[in-house]
Amino acid sequence: MSSAAAGPAGAAAGRIGHVGFITVCVMLATIMQALDTTIANVALPHMQGSLSATQDQISWVLTSYIVAAAIMTPPTGVLAAKLGRKRLFIWAVVGFTVTSMLCGIATSLEEMVLFRLLQGVFGAALVPLSQSVLLDTYPREKHGQAMALWGVGVMVGPILGPTLGGYLTEVYNWRWVFYINLPFGILAMLGIMAFLPETERDHQRRFDVFGFAMLSIAIGALQMMLDRGELLDWFGSTEIIVEAVISGTCFAMFLVHIFTHEHPFLEPAIFRDRNLSIGLILIFLVGIILLATMALLPPYLQNLMDYPVITTGFILAPRGVGTMIAMMVVGRLLNHVDQRGLIGFGLALAAYSLWQMAGFTPDVSRFALIESGVIQGLGLGFIFVPLSTITFSTLAPRYRTEAAGLFSLMRNVGSSIGISVVMALLSSNTQINHAEIAQHVTPFGMMMQEPWLPAFWSPATQTGVAALNGEVTRQASAIAYVDDFLLMMWVTLLGAPLLLLLRKPRRSGSSVPAAAMAD
Structure with missing residues (x-):
């Protein structure tokens, strides 16, 4: 699929004087969208009471946003070509900001779900568009720094989201997790209108409605299956089976369509680029590591270690600091070090941090929690920036905006699958x-005869039995968390052999590869 013209890349040098302003504007949009992937999570219990929703119903506040964003990410390139990238960017920022305000004033669950759905529709284009704009604005030799800046918003936003969301909810109320987008949105819109040049519009560009519909239904059904699978006992439920069949069927029809249609939604030629194909697999794995870990740690800290929401947020915050530091460092190393080596180093750090987490106990020290978080943050930073450049380094310019949409989509799908798998395993392994453990907790067992055993754990009383059961559940959960951390460690290590398949980008002098997305 061709994108909106080759003009932007060639024009990059002509707008160097506005690089700083353009960077600030697109980063504001990126951070705004990235924060909203996790900022509402910690506020859900407060929303539940305010909107009179059940535990199952309030999850739709997250699901509606994720499904809409996933469905609307792939057509970003087509819309940018037909409307012009600047025009699409402005509409996306304005729409996202307005729907954020509507979420903040929602008075019922139905209103909240509808507004979150619209927020996801408008927000889907922000990340791929910001990536495209930055790489068109900066000269080739500074693409590493451009990706480092962009990565700070994309990676640090979801990590710091729970911290900021917890603070706003505790100090003000849950509505402020949406109101906080207003200043970001206004500044981003004004800056884009003032400094971002428009791309050429392709009025002949056709929109493949059938291809888009099949991909959208496949993604939507998959997301619904993942979100509701644990609640409905997975394939023991008719609903989950139906959603799986719909997703698989529509995806198969989509694949057949793009290989046989004259003007498909995605041109198959885009996947002939080896670096892009391998990069999409690797960013899928990164999505699992990033958000699955963030889904496990808050309940671990709050349920097993009895940390309050704000303390949990502050313990998780150094992870984002580690990511930010790594991205700033790696942005400067890209000119001098093979990107594949940097990605490998990042994978090693991420795997080591997960190995550390596999040693956690319910009384693990705060230092150990923060240390493993910083190491994982550093690892993700070393992975993301070089991966974001090398993935697009050998791709033809006309495929770049579409590839950016796929890149974001694969990260989001990886996150969804990762979260669903680790949470399902957490629940089932806790029961197992x-x-x-309960088999060994009997009045006649050697352990129950130990003199150090607390008196309130006596199996002879109802209170003692309840206390024992609570402790058994706590220890069973701790082991289940360890199993999840070990699984993610192995998933991380599985990405290492794929680095051998990446082509080393050609260099122009001291330049970083032409990372991507000039339309």
């Missing part, structure tokens, strides 16, 4: 571990 509980049963195994």
Whole structure:
């Protein structure tokens, strides 16, 4: 799929004087969208009471946003070509900001779900568009720095989201997790209108409605299956089976369509680029590591270690600091070090941090929690920036905006699948571990005869039995968390052999590869 013209890349040098302003504007949009992937999570219990929703119903506040954003990410390139990138960017920022305000004033669950759905529709284009704009604005030799800046928003936003969301909810109320987008949105819109040049519009560009519909239904059904699978006992539920069949069927029809249609939604030729194909797999794995870890740690800290929301947020915050530092460092190293080596180093750090987490106990020290978080943050930073450049380094310019949409989509799908898998395993393994541990907790067992055993754990009383069961559940959960951390460590290590398949980009003097997305 061709994108809106080759003009932007060639024009980059002509707008160097506005690089600073353009960078600030697109970063504001990126951070705004990235924050909203996680900032509302910690506020859900407060929303639940305010909107009179059940536990199952309030999850739609997250699901509606994720599904809409996933569906609307792939057509970003087509819309940018037909409307012009600047025009699409402005509409996306304005729409996202307005729907954020509507979320803040929602008075019922139905209103909230509808406004979150619209927020996801408008927000889907912000990340791929910001990536495209930065790489068109900066000269080739500074693409590493451009990706470092962009990565700070994309990676640090979701990590710091719970911290900021917890603070706003605790100090003000849950509505401020949406109101906070207003100043970001206004500044981003004004800056884009003032400094971002427009791209050429392709009025002949056709929109493949059938291809888009099949891909949208496949993604939407998959997301619904993942979100509701644990609640409905996965394939023991008719709904989950139906959603799986719909997703698989529509995706198969989409693949057949793009290989046989004259003007498909995605041109198959885009996947002939080896670096892009391998990069999409790797960013899928990064999505698992990033958000699956963030889904596990808050309940671990709050449920097993009894940390309050604000303390949990502050303990998780150094992870984002580690990512930010790594991105700033790696942005300067890209000119001098093979990107594949940097990605490999990042994977090693991420795997090591997960190995550390596999040693966690319910009384693990705060230092150990922060240390593993910083190491993982550093690892993700070393992965993301070089991966964002090398993935697009050998791709033809006309495919770049579409590839940016796919890149974001794969990260989001990886996150969704990762979260669903680790949470499902956490629940099932907790039950299995509980049963195994409980077998050894009997009045006649050697352990129950130990003199150090607290008196309130006496199996002879109802209170003692309840206390024992609570402790068994706590220990069973701790083991289940360890199993999840070990699984993610192995997933991380599986990405290392793929680095051998990446082509080393050609260099022009001291330049970083032509990372991507000039339309």
